Amino acid sequence: MISGTIIKGIGGFYYVDTGEHVYECRARGRFRKDKIIPLVGDIVDIEINDSSKQGYILNIHERRNQLQRPLVANIDQVIIVFAIKRPDINIGLLEKFLVYSEYVGVNVVVCLNKIDLDENNEVQPIIDMLSSVPYDYICTSSLKNIGIDELKNKLKGKVSVFAGPSGAGKSSLLNSISPGLSLKTGDLSRKTERGTHTTRHAELIKLISGGMVVDTPGFTSFDLVDIKEEELQYLFPEFQKHVNCRYPSCMHYKEPECGVKKALEKGNINPMRYEHYIQMLCDLMKNRRY
Template sequence: MIEGIIIKGIGGFYYVKTKTDVYECRARGIFREKNITPLVGDNVLIRISDEDNTGYIEKIKQRKSKLTRPPVANITQAIIIMSVKEPALSYWLLDRFLIMAEHENLDIGICINKIDRSEQNEINKIYDIYNKISYSILKTSAKTGEGIDDLKQMLKHNITVFAGPSGVGKSSLLNKIDPRFELKTGDVSKKTSRGKHTTRHVELFNLDSDSYVLDTPGFSSLNLDFIEDEIELSKYFKEIYRYGDRCKFSGCLHYKEPCCEVKMQVEEGNISSQRYDNYIQFLKEIKNNRRY
């Protein structure tokens, strides 16, 4: 058997990259019987047919990580791509992407694209909030090429997922990193101010021997149903979790409890009110989810 990595899956066919070639493969029926679906990013063992040079996936190696949206495995890093304009930046959506990546224990970077269209004070606001809580922030422009070399460095020795809503320029950035990708790009709809979907499936692109990146279909919302208990949410807000240790009551949700250290830190400006407001919105959402 030959070892490889699934780089694309379409209509029941999986394209597996090995050291020598890319093979079109099907999964053995036993995976279906066990309710296991091969994912892009899976390290697999395949058997090649001598007749037509296609293969069958015989074994899926243990996954180091697994994302549901997008459905991918073994990602080591998430770079969340946002733009300040066209489409306008949504802090609510950015924080949801951060929760997803924190939940999977991924290394995380925030990339602000289209900076050629942004005012410096808008970018400074993002820095003030997120750099303060130790997120790496990169400024890029697919149009001018600014920040592309720094982005390439971040991708080295990682399997990276580009996450973010449609229209922020994920595909344009990848084309700038390596023109061989030839990914379709789209404009932002003038009617809705949202991006038009151009990526139709999840695909893993090879940058070098041990570096891959995923371009994924854009989406405008993320369900938080992977969080089973509202007490868990604060773990995914670094600053809230840190100050939460000082709260008077164990199990404090930092919402309506008296003498809450987190709420005091919000009032003093040590925790962003923008982030805290999103935390409360998400907390209510999780509470409502548990009722059904």
């Protein structure tokens, strides 16, 4: 029995990297019986058939963390990639990513890509918003080689997930970081200004510059279905310094004498962040299940 890391899973087959070899494996039937799905990033124990060189997953080690979208385990950080232009950045979707990352307890780096297209400095309000929390961010352009070295340094020695909407340029950035990858990139739809889905499955990739990344399929929507409305405020870290509210159960919405709203009035909380908090809170209240 040997141990390794699942780097890819397709059609019931899992590819396990032991450091010396990558083995094609299947999961034992007991995993299906117990409704346990092996994930990319899982540390597993495998048994190898000497004649076929194929194996079976016998055991999955305890996970440090797990993301639901993308469905991966044991990561150190999420690189959230959004294009400033083509397609235009969806700040509401970015905020949902940030909230979800807080929910699962994973560090975040926001990558504001295609910065070379930002002729009117439209990125500045977004930078101000991120800095107010603060969240780590990088402005990049694979076309102009902007921010690529800084991104490489963020990835060294870590297991990272590249996530974000289709067309944001995730695969192009990874190709710039490790040219030997030759990941497929897609064009934007002329009609919708959305990117085509060039990544079909999650896969753990070793980088020449150091570290490993999961390039994931892009998407255009993201629902916070697992988060309860009373939990949401704790996923906005900057709120926690201002919760000297009159009511202990204050949701920072319609309640009087709210410390968070007072901080907002004084300019100590970014208005864009608070606006998105209220939007998410109302959505959670609307979709509440009884």
